[in-house]
Amino acid sequence: MRYFKGVLASERRIRCIEAEIERQQSRLALNGVEGGEQVSRTMEGDAMERGFVKLYDFCDALDTELIGYVEEREAARRTLDCLDDGDMVEVVYLRYFEGLRFPAILKLLNAGGRNMSERKMYSLHEQALCRLWRVIPREHRQRKSVQ
Known part of the structure; x- marks a missing residue:
């Protein structure tokens, strides 16, 4: 479902920005500047x-x-x-947040002693998406086109 997958996509964007921040911090640390030391007016x-x-x-982008x-x-x-x-x-x-x-979800569902079949899990997923259809924002709804 596109609406919930957007949450995961945002999470991935945040991880990318965090990685860039770490990379930039390590570059600055490698060049001898840590913790806001005074920088002279040389090329370096x-x-x-x-x-x-x-x-x-990068920090501003991460905040936003x-x-x-x-x-x-x-x-x-x-x-x-x-x-x-x-x-x-x-x-x-578990799927969207x-x-x-699905195989990992089924394993987690059955880890607590439940005995849920794969078919039941997919059925629950489908029923849930049908019920969620009317409450998600209209711009995120998507219909399958049958040809």
Whole structure:
């Protein structure tokens, strides 16, 4: 479902920005600047300054992305409140919020002593998506086209 997959995509974008921040921090640390030491006005100092500017830009991008992500994830999670069946909630949550594939979901569902069949899990997933259809924002709805 595109609506819930958008939450996972936002999470991936955040991880990419975090990786860039770590990479930039390690580059600056390798060049001998840690913790905001004074930078001289040499060519090396200018490069360091540009490095810090780039680092701050990444931090700003991360802040912006995080604000949108938290709001988006919370709105998507609230849509699960319309599901009465706890198993449906669990299947949808594990699939779209944790990013697990169906075999891993089935393994987790059965780890607690439950004996759920693969068919039952897929049925719960399909029923949940049908019920969620009316509560997700209209712009995120997508219909399968039959040809």
